[in-house]
């Protein structure tokens with residue numbers, strides 16, 4: 097199986113333009129933020145001190161969620177391509193079992209998701225360190241690393257479910273651009289979740305995306321939140337957290353642990369769906385030459 | 386010794402019969418050719434024999450066992466009609482990652498030497514010439530030391546030197562390891578060196594035998610006479626005595642002559658009434 101995993105990894109990392117496009121959603125959010133989002137938000141939260149230092153990690157959190165969604169999708173797309181170009185049938189001739197083949201694509205995708213999130217984390221962190229004098233706090237790295245694994249896994253499973261229905265490479269391109277754009281909204285990056293209409297907010301809450309961003313933001317912004325809000329009333333802090341999607345509210349704000357729990361539940365439910373569907377898709381793969 | 390046997394193999398696609406009730410017996414160490422025009426059902430047959438698609442009906446046995454198990458897949462190598470190698474990866478990556486997908490040890494170095502891959506080892510597969518690609522395709526199909534190698538039109542579009550070079554290596558392998566080869570082609574010259582030929586048309590085997598027997602059965606010898614005045618005449622003759630008689634009767638009138646046995650091309654023409662390509 098290691099043979100297939102290393103082949104899949106090489107396929108991803110050898111394809112420079114593929115990497116570029118898989119990071120498109122993340123780069124758009126970054127550029128939008130630099131161009132005007134950040135200024136808008138600083139103005140609307142002018143009574144909070146050091147807003148910029150607060151918003152930089154806020155952006156990083158959301159952008160990492162986008163990165164997890166789009167890079168795992170891009171990595172898993174290889175499976176659809178391989179199916180269509182008969183590569184899967186050819187791999188099936190080797191000693192790797194069918195389950196092993198599926199597993200190899202999943203491992204590859206989780207791995208790529210983690211690596212790309214960490215790369216984005218350091219790129220953005222260092223950028224803001226240079227430009228805004230934000231600090232890149234390495235003591236929280238273990239938590240960031242943990243969340244990156246969890247989100248990479250969840251989005252891999254999510255995208256696996258999505259791609260079970262995709263049989264043509266044609267469709268793949270369309271799906272990636274839809275997901276690329278939608279991820280920025282659902283992760284609450286293009287616009288803070290609290291500024292959206294309630295129906296839209298509710299729709300978002302039925303996907304894992306806002307919880308993913310919330311977890312990241314909790315970890316990344318914790319230190320600065322304490323600093324910026326220590327002279328302000330608690331109600332202002334709660335309001336800020338809710339509007340900015342740092343805590344998601346379901347009849348009251350969720351804690352980090354609750355976000356985590358909901359996120360893991362999503363992963364479990366989706367895993368079960370994938371398992372049920374894989375029985376059908378196996379027949380499809382093996383019947384197709 | 387019998388290695389692979391297929392009985393009443395049939396494949397229907399929707400309402401179209403691609404392979405129609407064919408029987409095959411492949412002996413160990415043989416070089417067997419499936420010869421047929423486009424759309425005859427050669428690839429479909431190969432895909433069934435390699436277990437990639439399931440036959441609509443019929444059985445396949447390998448070494449007296451059915452072929453649905455992993456053991457069988459371990460003993461075969463396949464070069465598909467359209468390559469399945471990764472254009473974006475180097476030759477090295479294509480071959481080494483493939484080797485790691487098998488549990489048994491492999492002899493990569495031997496293949497590198499045999500197929501002359503040293504100079505293109507680090508090059509991307511997608512940037513290779515057609516002939517170089519085919520060399521890599523075949524080397525990769527041999528990574529697991531198969532007993533039986535399937536080649537689906539490996540030489541289409543290759544020049545004669547490249548084809549010869551590839552066949553030299555394959556023949557050497559057959560000689561050294563007793564490799565059995567099943568080849569599909571519509572190059573008649575390639576069928577000429579086969580141990581056994583199946584001629585397939587419209588999903589059916591219309592003739593099968595050794596090359597010499599097919600030629601004997603379905604063709605006559607051809608004698609061409611070139612006359613002094615520039616004209617020429619083609620005659621079919623039964624044997625050399627008849628030829629000698631014709632030649633001596635005409636010895637004054639002709640300037641030259643050509644005598645050849647029927648080729649696979651004539652066999653195909655006589656069987657189907659059409660040229661193969």
Ligand SMILES: Nc1ncnc2c1ncn2[C@@H]1O[C@H](COP(=O)(O)OP(=O)(O)OP(=O)(O)O)[C@@H](O)[C@H]1O
Pocket residue numbers: 398399401402403421422423424425426427428429430466
């Ligand atoms: N998946 C499929 N669905 C429907 N028809 C198919 C399918 N695969 C093959 N066929 C049909 O079966 C017939 C045999 O095809 P096959 O590919 O086996 O021919 P071939 O002898 O390999 O031809 P070529 O020399 O062009 O490669 C063709 O008429 C083809 O259109």
Ligand SMILES: [Mg+2]
Pocket residue numbers: 427428429466537538
């Ligand atoms: Mg074919």
